[in-house]
Amino acid sequence: MAIELWWAARSPYCWRVQLALAYKGLAHEAHPVDIARQQQKSPALRRLTPRGRVPVLRDGDYVVFESVAVLYYLDRQYPQRPLFGASxxxxxxxxxxxxxxxxxxxxxxxxxxxxxxxxxxxxxxxxxxxxxxxxxxxxxxxxxxxxxxxxxxxxxxxxxxxxxxxxxxxxxxxxxxxxxxxxxxxxxxxxxxxxxxxxxxxxxxxxxxxxxxxxxxxxxxxx
Ligand SMILES: N[C@@H](CCC(=O)N[C@@H](CS)C(=O)NCC(=O)O)C(=O)O
Structure with a gap:
């Protein structure tokens, strides 16, 4: 199943995850979220993250939010081109x-x-x-x-x-x-x-x- 990312434009938190995905060469399905329209508080997104904030990443059955946690997950799951150093x-x-x-x-x-x-x-x-x-x-x-x-x-x-x-x-x-x-x-x-x-x-x-x-x-x- 594809990696999915819920993200908003001009969000530095979402952008860091997109940089990591691009750097690791990981394809993903992107779900743009319009913060001005409060889409991050929709029931569907709240089911993924109780905080109603983006980024949220889903990989198969696993859901992770908080951008640095997302970076950590991606690095452990997809270790090519490490994000957390060589030692x-x-x-x-x-x-x-x-x-x-x-x-x-x-x-x-x-x-x-x-x-x-x-x-x-x-x-x-x-x-x-x-x-x-x-x-x-x-x-x-x-x-x-x-x-x-x-x-x-x-x-x-x-x-x-x-x-x-x-x-x-x-x-x-x-x-x-x-x-x-x-x-x-x-x-x-x-x-x-x-x-x-x-x-x-x-x-x-x-x-x-x-x-x-x-x-x-x-x-x-x-x-
Ligand atoms: N600490 C969080 C911050 C996430 C965050 O604040 N995202 C903003 C977008 S830049 C958001 O979803 N704001 C909408 C809201 O607070 O309702 C992370 O690192 O992911």
Whole structure:
């Protein structure tokens, strides 16, 4: 039975799973979910995941949700092109970097996305700027890793790359768009401010199948 994935456009959580599927060369049946229409709360999806969030992956009789759990499952079930490193030690670093990203950067990025539409309000603007500066500081740590390594951890693409890439790409897209305003200059141009990060983005996009996932999430910008 085919792997099935319920996913939503512009969801960094769904995108990381699609990157992993593409990287491992795993075909799947995609079920797009429209969050604006609350399709993730439909009874059919709630039967798969009580939280009513995406991504959700079904493989035969097995259902898994929470994106990092999905990555872990895919890696154990389909070990070709590993996502969690070539050794237990490398796996430990990959999971640590994911945890650090989710704990210390993701909340800032989520706050930027949630608030940006009201960024003309000076109070909101200050708050968003604070989140952007915090995220930019953490991005320096990733820039440092990528200055001495092609991938975030180890000698091959791995789960840490796939967790971080969608958020960075969606942030760049947001800042480049009309909502970016004067916040743009704090992060862009990425090639100048974060050159190793920019090279890594291009490197990931040149992997077979990965650019296709970009079109799924940024279709409105790239059509
Ligand atoms: N921790 C979850 C987060 C999943 C998540 O928040 N998904 C969002 C899409 S980006 C969602 O389904 N939101 C709809 C809702 O909360 O109703 C994961 O890693 O999968």
């Amino acid at each position: 237990p030690q490398e796996g430990g670093v990959i999971v640590r970097v994911i945890e650090e990203f989710q704990s210390y950067i993701e909340p800032h990025l989520a706050a930027i996305f949630a608030g940006i539409s009201a960024a003309r309000d000076p109070v909101v603007h200050e708050r968003i700027l604070g989140h952007l500066l915090a995220a930019a500081g953490e991005a320096r740590v990733i820039e440092g890793r990528l200055a001495s390594s092609e991938w975030v951890v180890g000698a091959a693409p791995a789960a840490a790359d796939f967790v971080i890439y969608p958020w960075i790409t969606l942030l760049l897209d947001l800042l480049e768009g009309p909502a970016g305003g004067e916040l743009r200059a704090r992060f862009l141009p990425v090639e100048v401010q974060y050159p190793a990060l920019a090279r890594w983005l291009a490197r990931l996009e040149s992997l077979p199948g990965l650019a296709g996932t970009r079109r799924l999430h940024l279709a409105d910008r790239e059509s």
